[in-house]
Amino acid sequence: MNKINIKLIYILLIFTSCASTQNLTKNQAIEIAESYVIEQGYSDKIIDLKKTKIDSDILDQYQTPEKIAELRHNLLNSKAVYSKKTENGWIIGFEYKNEKFNEIQDGIRFGKGVLILENGKEIKMFHENIRFE
Numbered sequence: 315m316n317k318i319n320i321k322l323i324y325i326l327l328i329f330t331s332c333a334s335t336q337n338l339t340k341n342q343a344i345e346i347a348e349s350y351v352i353e354q355g356y357s358d359k360i361i362d363l364k365k366t367k368i369d370s371d372i373l374d375q376y377q378t379p380e381k382i383a384e385l386r387h388n389l390l391n392s393k394a395v396y397s398k399k400t401e402n403g404w405i406i407g408f409e410y411k412n413e414k415f416n417e418i419q420d421g422i423r424f425g426k427g428v429l430i431l432e433n434g435k436e437i438k439m440f441h442e443n444i445r446f447e
Contacts, residue, residue, distance in 0.1 A: 338404060338434050344394045347406035347428040350437050355383045356408070356426075357392035371441045390426055396446040403431040407446045422447050 338346070354369055355361040363379050374382045388411050396407030406428045410416050417424040427444035430437050 337432055338430065340397055340399070340404070342434065343404035343430050344397055344406055346430055346434055346437065347394055347404075347408075348392055350428055350439075351390055351392050351408060354439070355386040356390040356439075358388045358411070359392075360387070369437075369439070371439055373441050395425070396423075396427075400429075403429060403436075405429055405444065407444060417443060 351357055352359050353361065353366060355366070361383055363383060368374075368379045368382050370377075370382060374385075377385070390408040391411055392408075394406045395409050396405075398405045398407075407425050408428070409423075409425045423446040424443040425446060427440040428437060429440065
């Protein structure tokens with residue numbers, strides 16, 4: 315009986331670990347990225363720094379959380395305009411609110427990108443603009 319219980323527990327553990335790293339659909343990745351843009355203060359929504367842990371990137375390294383929130387506020391539209399499947403996840407693109415930052419070179423648009431790894435738990439904003447192609 316104990317051997318059966320151990321085998322069942324082992325199978326259950328394998329199943330749950332596989333389920334937690336399942337591939338995200340395009341819509342799931344977009345939803346995660348849009349929420350991330352809002353939660354991290356890039357949209358027009360004011361964030362509460364007492365409730366939000368700011369994910370800082372290399373450009374934020376010498377700034378206070380208050381200054382980071384100020385610099386990010388209203389920077390991006392909160393609706394994604396681009397998505398691309400990669401080997402290990404998704405890249406989701408957002409346009410800047412200020413039109414002068416929305417670059418177009420040789421007919422290719424540029425904007426900010428969010429990288430979401432397959433498990434949906436690792437999310438990172440690119441510090442450089444990405445190409446929407």
